[in-house]
Amino acid sequence: xxxxTQVGIIGAGPSGLLLSHLLHLEGIESVVLEDRTxxxxxxxxxxxxxxxxxxxxxxxxxxxxxxxAEGLVHDGIExxxxxxxxxxxxxxxxxxxxxxxGQNRVIEDxxxxxxxxxxxxxxxxxxxxxxxxxxxxxxxxxxxxxxDEVVDxxxxxxxxGFHGVSRPSIPDGVLTVFERxxxxxxxxxxxxxxxxxxxxxYAHHERGFALHSMRSPEVSRLYIQVPADDDIADWPxxxxxxxxxxxxxxxxxxELEEGPVIEKGIAPLRSFVSEPMRHGRLFLAxxxxxxxxxxxxxxxxxxxxxxxxxxxxxxxxxxxxxxxxLDGYSATCLRRVWQAERLSWYLTSMLHLxxxxxxxxxxxxxxxxxQLVSSPAAATALAESYAGQEIL
Numbered sequence: 001x002x003x004x005t006q007v008g009i010i011g012a013g014p015s016g017l018l019l020s021h022l023l024h025l026e027g028i029e030s031v032v033l034e035d036r037t038x039x040x041x042x043x044x045x046x047x048x049x050x051x052x053x054x055x056x057x058x059x060x061x062x063x064x065x066x067x068x069a070e071g072l073v074h075d076g077i078e079x080x081x082x083x084x085x086x087x088x089x090x091x092x093x094x095x096x097x098x099x100x101x102g103q104n105r106v107i108e109d110x111x112x113x114x115x116x117x118x119x120x121x122x123x124x125x126x127x128x129x130x131x132x133x134x135x136x137x138x139x140x141x142x143x144x145x146x147x148d149e150v151v152d153x154x155x156x157x158x159x160x161g162f163h164g165v166s167r168p169s170i171p172d173g174v175l176t177v178f179e180r181x182x183x184x185x186x187x188x189x190x191x192x193x194x195x196x197x198x199x200x201x202y203a204h205h206e207r208g209f210a211l212h213s214m215r216s217p218e219v220s221r222l223y224i225q226v227p228a229d230d231d232i233a234d235w236p237x238x239x240x241x242x243x244x245x246x247x248x249x250x251x252x253x254x255e256l257e258e259g260p261v262i263e264k265g266i267a268p269l270r271s272f273v274s275e276p277m278r279h280g281r282l283f284l285a286x287x288x289x290x291x292x293x294x295x296x297x298x299x300x301x302x303x304x305x306x307x308x309x310x311x312x313x314x315x316x317x318x319x320x321x322x323x324x325x326l327d328g329y330s331a332t333c334l335r336r337v338w339q340a341e342r343l344s345w346y347l348t349s350m351l352h353l354x355x356x357x358x359x360x361x362x363x364x365x366x367x368x369x370x371q372l373v374s375s376p377a378a379a380t381a382l383a384e385s386y387a388g389q390e391i392l
Contacts, residue, residue: 021113184353209224296347
């Protein structure tokens with residue numbers, strides 16, 4: 001069976017769903033294809049820190065009600081080292097804040113508005129392949145509900161993540177890849193316990209990095225640095241809590257509260273950028289084009305920025321036959337991507353214990369941290385990058 005749409009979107013994560021919604025608001029048709037079930041897509045626990053510019057964008061397209069009701073506004077972040085904690089006041093330094101609002105909630109909100117609008121969302125598709133990407137009418141072939149199907153499009157957008165089919169569909173020699181794979185990973189847990197901190201807290205410690213975050217007033221999200229090849233089976237809950245207590249400890253009487261662990265896993269850290277983010281009629285967005293270490297909390301924010309830029313470019317193409325936005329899409333997005341990569345690298349290199357760390361490198365890290373918390377200029381530079389800019 002063959003059908004037609006204007007924009008074929010691969011992947012029903014936040015970037016694919018948001019792009020479909022933004023295009024709908026511009027009167028542009030789209031089809032979203034996802035190889036997982038809707039339940040799986042919603043259940044994936046991912047990022048939870050939204051820049052103010054992203055929150056403003058979501059509000060402007062009708063997605064602000066639940067965010068404003070349930071999101072947790074944070075005016076700053078905390079940096080811990082040497083048994084002390086130091087606050088970086090984002091609002092005071094930049095006039096902006098961040099919002100704690102889980103990615104799964106963003107996805108629930110987007111699915112709701114797309115279903116209400118009658119959006120074409122197809123889950124559990126198989127054997128997806130992309131064809132004729134350099135022609136004026138590329139196509140997507142796949143199996144769905146036991147049938148072979150083809151969707152002819154004007155454009156295809158790959159929002160299917162690092163391991164998806166979109167980027168590998170680009171011929172060899174077209175893309176330039178920049179990558180750094182780290183020798184450590186993050187072991188993360190969700191715990192049914194009220195957060196022990198009011199804001200996100202980053203910790204540098206001789207045993208390794210730790211992070212205290214949250215998903216709601218009742219659920220905490222916590223991480224510790226572990227070797228990249230560690231097995232989660234070797235990390236019983238008691239061992240995880242012991243490391244969190246040690247690495248997050250400060251000398252002012254603060255205590256970490258424990259609770260039942262409802263989810264845990266180990267995620268590797270890598271920096272990855274693929275350039276350009278366009279080939280013919282195929283555009284890459286989000287993790288399909290770039291990965292940032294979670295240290296800077298930029299992954300979801302970059303995905304939102306990508307598809308916002310692309311939606312405006314497509315609106316210009318369909319509204320006035322203007323291709324300048326499409327031609328400039330990759331360069332526009334990559335400027336923001338590389339700034340996010342720089343922030344994530346800066347925080348990662350300053351806060352983590354590296355396998356080749358020696359006493360000299362440890363002193364350099366501590367010097368960086370001391371400068372960050374003692375220099376208004378250094379704190380402002382971090383705050384500006386962390387809080388982010390408006391998307392457009």
